[in-house]
Amino acid sequence: MTYKIAVLAGDGIGPEIVAQARKVIDAVAEKFNHQFDYTEALIGASAIDAVGNPYPDETHELCMNSDAVLFGAIGDPKYDNDPNAKVRPEQGLLKMRQKLGLYANLRPLEPFKSLLHKSPLKTELLEGVDFLCIRELTGGIYFGRPQGRSEDGNTAFDSCVYTKEEVERIVRLGFEFAGKRRKKLTVVDKANVLATSRLWREIAQKMEPEYPEIEVEYMFVDNAAMQIITWPKRFDVMVTENMFGDILTDEASVISGSLGMLPSASIGVHTSVFEPIHGSYPQVAGQNIANPCATVLSAAMMLDHAFGMKKEALIREAVDKALEAGVVTEDIADGKKAYSTSEVGDWLANYIKNV
Ligand code: IPM
Ligand code: MN
Numbered sequence: 001m002t003y004k005i006a007v008l009a010g011d012g013i014g015p016e017i018v019a020q021a022r023k024v025i026d027a028v029a030e031k032f033n034h035q036f037d038y039t040e041a042l043i044g045a046s047a048i049d050a051v052g053n054p055y056p057d058e059t060h061e062l063c064m065n066s067d068a069v070l071f072g073a074i075g076d077p078k079y080d081n082d083p084n085a086k087v088r089p090e091q092g093l094l095k096m097r098q099k100l101g102l103y104a105n106l107r108p109l110e111p112f113k114s115l116l117h118k119s120p121l122k123t124e125l126l127e128g129v130d131f132l133c134i135r136e137l138t139g140g141i142y143f144g145r146p147q148g149r150s151e152d153g154n155t156a157f158d159s160c161v162y163t164k165e166e167v168e169r170i171v172r173l174g175f176e177f178a179g180k181r182r183k184k185l186t187v188v189d190k191a192n193v194l195a196t197s198r199l200w201r202e203i204a205q206k207m208e209p210e211y212p213e214i215e216v217e218y219m220f221v222d223n224a225a226m227q228i229i230t231w232p233k234r235f236d237v238m239v240t241e242n243m244f245g246d247i248l249t250d251e252a253s254v255i256s257g258s259l260g261m262l263p264s265a266s267i268g269v270h271t272s273v274f275e276p277i278h279g280s281y282p283q284v285a286g287q288n289i290a291n292p293c294a295t296v297l298s299a300a301m302m303l304d305h306a307f308g309m310k311k312e313a314l315i316r317e318a319v320d321k322a323l324e325a326g327v328v329t330e331d332i333a334d335g336k337k338a339y340s341t342s343e344v345g346d347w348l349a350n351y352i353k354n355v
Helices: 014-032 045-051 057-064 089-099 113-118 164-180 195-210 221-230 242-256 293-306 312-325 341-354
Strands: 002-010 035-040 068-073 104-109 131-136 184-189 215-220 237-240 263-267 273-276
Touching (some): 002 014, 014 035, 014 293, 014 312, 014 341, 057 089, 068 293, 131 164, 131 242, 164 184, 164 195, 164 237, 184 195, 184 221, 184 242, 195 215, 215 221, 221 237, 221 242, 237 242, 263 293, 273 293, 293 312, 293 341, 312 341
Parallel strands (some): 002 035, 002 068, 184 215, 184 237
Antiparallel strands (some): 263 273
16 A cells, blocks of 8 residues: 655755655655655745745645645744735645644654753653643634734734634543543643633533543643643643643753654644644755754654554654764754754664664
8 A cells, every 4th residue: 555645845944854754754664665655745935935825725635635744844034024924834834734624733742861961951850751742723812713903903803712612622632642641631721711711621521520540630821831841740641722732832842852853743634744843944944954853753653643553663763863873963962063954864764774
């Protein structure tokens, strides 16, 4: 069987890091005799530049007709400081998530031993940390309407909206994942202030009796932000709404030593998307120095979640060995020799082929 992978490299460092993930997938294919078929398509600023639309219909068609999507990054500073820009690269990502029904974003946090010293947090706080943040991805304040400006321009508004169905399916996923792990679920909300959070809490509480083996705790998001860096070991599975999840996982990335190390999987109704949690890092685009590990590890999640291949453990092992061997990009090189993006990709692919 041939697995069809849609490749949306996007902007900035996207093409460079996705190229390394492909090398690694190809190495897995060679070693284990799998067939992967890649088709590239446009998204983000590069799609705006080419066809005026950050998520063109052809890209959506391709995603719908693929077995998985490998995604790089989007964003371009030329749009960031233009308050009048009508289309923005980020709309491409949001549209893709919405049209593919990707309501859950899985962000695992399991630091590599050889990187513990890179984190600004104390090593003893980090040893044994292994938690999964499940971020709701197609609702809340990112998508709620109305959103906009008053006619005189002096007032702006966003709306945080959640329906019972949206909350139920993501919270259920939280219980299910907790059941497969250490059986602890933390529901993060701001139920002391927000109506949507009170709905989340009500729904989670109603679901509790269906999962008697799971220990559930409810935590306000401000407290969660503090607990993530003062006692990250306490978490197993965390489930939260879209914007809280966005913010908390960037914060939690300090646990792994670099934002360049964190993968994610976006799953839901249609084809799943595998994407690093970092952005397009336009400052170094094209310089072959960006860390490809988050994308490589996202490819590992793709093999596991989309194709049921447990060989992904080997990719994580390869990354671990590269870190130990000091074959790393400058963000984690610690002042020692830094390898280029493609050198790291080559090393990982070789490791997999020869191990
Ligand atoms: C992420 C990013 C996106 C988000 C941006 C680029 C729209 O920060 O995937 O975490 O906020 O979801
Ligand atoms: Mn983010």
